[in-house]
Amino acid sequence: MRTIRSLLVLAILATSGPALCQVGQNWSAARSVLPPGFGASEARVVILSDGSIHISFRGSDSDDPQVGGIYYTRSNDQGYSWAAPKPAVTVSGILSITHELLADGDTLLLFMAINQLARYEVKQFRSANRGQTWDETETLYSDADPVHGLVGWKQDGRMYMMILSERLRPGGESEFSFWLSRGRASGAYWDPPTKVSNFFARAASPIRLVPNGRWPWILWKQNNADFHVLEAVAEDGTRWRDRTVAIPPSGPVSILSDRGVSYQVVTTAARQLLFNRTDDLAPTSSFLSTIPRDIDKPNLKLAWEGKDNYTLPASLRYELILDEGAPVMISSATTHEFTELKNGSHMLQMVAIDEARNRQSPATIRRFTVRVLPTAKFLSPRNGDLLNRGDLTASWEGTHNCRPEDPLLYSLKVDDGEWSEFSPEPSANIQGLADGDHALFLRAKD
Structure with missing residues (x-):
């Protein structure tokens, strides 16, 4: 069975240019996967065994599931096109905290914290048809204390979920408690959550998972001042300790790889959901206009089209070279007219260039002769x-x-x-x- 890869995407500031790139990789240009009117404040990504990419994201800061709930979209062509996003689960009371998206084989598992009025719960929803429908299958946590955060991961053939609850106390400080639950890799038969640690603070940031050998660290910022990590001190994960760290460990690089292609997704401060990928395949081009072998006038009008495995047609660039002349660069257009062509034989070369700077090779070539009578x-x-x-x-x-x-x-x-x-x-x-x-x-x- 293939290993299913998943990543957490938090809001970061995106810059123009190759901000999502790594040195030595042929990254393309990031583009939004959401239609106008949608925003995203966080996202989760998994890749299933058939190569399809699945993203769940929070729509806004509202508790209304139709506005601020967890939405879902997918791509079946390595990020070239995306399905229209829709609510993954339409239930009321979804809390505005991080959610989790994990996978087992071709099964998607979505975890959300929900306010059930009298109690707060973390529920698991399962989709066996690549996000078309979701069924509620498990309740991992149910308590009167609100859920402040949750992170999940797969390890040793099992699934784990660390849940952070918050109990409000008089005097301004809250008691925060960590609860660890274990389940099968399929998402079935979760053990009752076990309290593994607690702390008292006026505020705590969202928790984040940091890989650290067999057991990951849980990282958060306390009282807007000190960074803390929760780390396992028992090999079986039954005992954990909280300690302060001077320099927070770096999080996992939000890059997935599958079939030789790397993917990256970020959410920006402007609530965009941007997708990018590596691309080593060159685009192609073909002329739509007929170019006769003999032309009896000194001008030639051209029309063409280009195709690429990732770059959209409107974003392709073209290089036109007539004989030994300087290249003519064409952007955002698929037409051009050469004028003042002199009599004689000519060779026209067209090279399409995608957003990853892959150049078409060989070029699309046409030869023609201009015969304008004196x-x-x-x-x-x-x-x-x-x-x-x-x-x-x-x-x-x-x-x-x-x-x-x-x-x-x-x-x-x-x-x-x-x-x-x-x-x-x-x-x-x-x-x-x-x-x-x-x-x-x-x-x-x-």
């Missing part, structure tokens, strides 16, 4: 001129679509005579014209 016109004589002598000087001009240094050649014919040899001369002296009508013909060659 033009020529007489400057003198003008059509219909009346001459009183038998000789004249004809002059002309023309244009071509070649390089400026390339010559433009002309050939002249009088009436039904022979064409002259092509020459770059812009004029010619014509003699021996008899009385009557005459016609001059001019052609150009580049």
Whole structure:
């Protein structure tokens, strides 16, 4: 059976650029997985054996489960698209504290603290169909004292849940108690919670799980001043102790890996839920517009599309290279027009670039030839001129679509005579014209 990976995501400040990256990994750009109108203040992530990614998150700070309850979304294509989020469990009284999302095989287990009016409970909800439906299956904790926090983990083939309760006392200080419950890996048959430690304080931060060998540490900040850890002092986890730490241990890096791909999810101070992943696959591109082999005009309009395994089409960039020219960078568009194309053979290369800076290889290539015909016109004589002598000087001009240094050649014919040899001369002296009508013909060659 595959190992199911899960991670806790707490609210952090996100910065622009590669803030979610690690050195040496080809990370893409983070993007929100939530539609407009949704916010998230915390999240949990697991990956099931089929590679699907599952995220549960708190919608807001409200106790209304339709507004501030625990929502759920999933991706079946490694984060490219996400299902519309919906409440995972619609029950009243969900407490605004951290929740847990764990997994066993392809079964999802969601743990939430709920105010049942007379009592506070931690309940387990089970989904065997990848989050489509959830069933309440276990009550891990039930007491008159409110639940202040909970963290869960898998260890030695079993599941563990550490619950922190708070009993309000006169004088401003509360009694906080840690309760440890153990269950099977499937989430069934949880033992009654056992009180393993307590402390008195005016305030305590949310508790956080910190890996530390076989048994993890439970970390919190007390009275907004000192950091504390709860650590197991018995091999079987029956005895724990609370001690102060000068420097809080770093939490687990919020990165999961599966099938050679790493994933990261963060919630921001602006209540965004951002997803990012590593990406080593290059995008592809294809032209939508037809590019003829021969073009009789000096401009070429292009339209294309790009595809990638993670970067959305609107976020792909493109590099267009015509012959040996400098690359033309295109962002947020899939059209471009080349103008002033010179006659001759050309090669056009297009390279798509995704948000992880993977470059398409090989490039999409098209070859074409521009064949714009040269033009020529007489400057003198003008059509219909009346001459009183038998000789004249004809002059002309023309244009071509070649390089400026390339010559433009002309050939002249009088009436039904022979064409002259092509020459770059812009004029010619014509003699021996008899009385009557005459016609001059001019052609150009580049």
